[in-house]
Amino acid sequence: MLALDIAATGMQAQQTNVEVIANNIANMTTTGFKGQRVEFQDLLYQDLRQPGSNSSDTGTIVPSGTQIGLGVKTAGIYRTDAQGQLEQTGNTLDNAIDGSGWFQITLPSGDTAYTRDGTFSLAPDGTIVTADGYVVQPGITIPSNASNVTINASGQVEVTIAGQTAPSTVGQLQLATFPNDAGLAAQGGNLFIQTAASGDPVTGVPGSVGFGSVMQGYLENSNVNVVSEMTNLISAQRAYEMNSQVISATNDMLSTLTQLRS
């Protein structure tokens, strides 16, 4: 009986579903987190009778064949790139991106990672770094005698230096966009790296066409919608139960078969 294996694929799929939902709920307050969703596809079909095959010598055809599907598989786990809510923090070095784009971060290995989490702070030498201490590209240093750091919507970092009246620009933040954001690989720590699926990054000034703008003093909240996650969790659990019901019904059928000889 195929039904046992088919129901098993259904249970495995729902288990993956619950795992992804659990991760989403666990990250409901993670800054810059993007919720994920499992995408399912049906497996191969076993053709007992091909649709359109001849049903007689005179060329009549069967209008619909007999196809038995072999279950379900996980086709992919998508990241939903909907904008998270912007929450005001008042912190000078907290930055959110309103629109598309990623901050570029230099990893200790020298590689570039990408993040939407703009919780930045200053390193001992005044360089703008992430919460983990990784340098935010292009490596802007705030002079020690500077006060009043302003980051405007197009990413220009301006400071007021003691004794000067006009603010001076110390650097320009740039954002990166990808042909396929969903193809970035999550590294943990709110960081993502480029893959063959994401395509090459395109960098640009925040606020220009195709790039979001930088909002100083705000953070982007997780875009996880708890209500929909909870309803998804309920339906995943029920779907899991239904598949297990199929297994027990099939088991009943098989056990009556084996009892035939008794």
Next chain:
Amino acid sequence: MARGLLNRWHHEDLGERRKHLETPTYLLLSRMVSQTDAMDVIANNIANASTPGFKATNLQFSSYVTPSGSDIPGGASLAYAGTGGSWRDTASGAVQNTGSPLDLAITGDGYFQVKTPNGNRLTRDGAFGLLPDGTLATASGAQVLDGSGQPITVPPNAGTLTITADGIINGENGQIGQIGVVDVADPQSLSAAGDNQFISSQPTTAATRPGIVQGALEQSNVSPVLMITKMMETSQDFQFGTQFLQAEQTRQMSAISQILGQS
């Protein structure tokens, strides 16, 4: 194996046009084989209860009628059960909001056309993404085609995409392309190919009113209540069959012992 044996017995029976002591057993066996097929189909429907764009399949039983033999009192014919065909429930699934700009649901008739290495396929699953070169594609990497059968490429600086009900994709710099939605005259002639795709053996026509909704997906149209009920029914029928088989075995044994006892 059961199916092979059944076919052999079935043909022998047809050829000789005689009814044996075991005929009721074979009749019942044909029904039980059909019930296991039905269970497999139900299991597949339930397994795909959360597969977007999935259409529930139902089995249709048909009877193979054997010509009535002269040795059947009253000249009645025997009807073996068999799976005649599967038909697809083409009802639309519920449209669920996902918020992802490249999730598209067709609320009217029609299918998205996608290009796979094995040829063009149709799908109702609009969970699309972009390939590294910006080409619109399904979760399994099949390119989504426009009305003229060409892939659609979204330029990297397109910004936020808006997709209209008739499939026109607009970026921040203007129109990028139009997603083609096609329809077939007879949806039952489509053959399921896995990966949420269908193969059409018939020519397709452009769908008149696809009613594409952006940021939503068409859910599976499997009705859990209906499927669980059918599952219970199938399981009960099968168990009834085995009980009948057992009773039939007792009948045959007593018949044999009576015949042997008389000789």
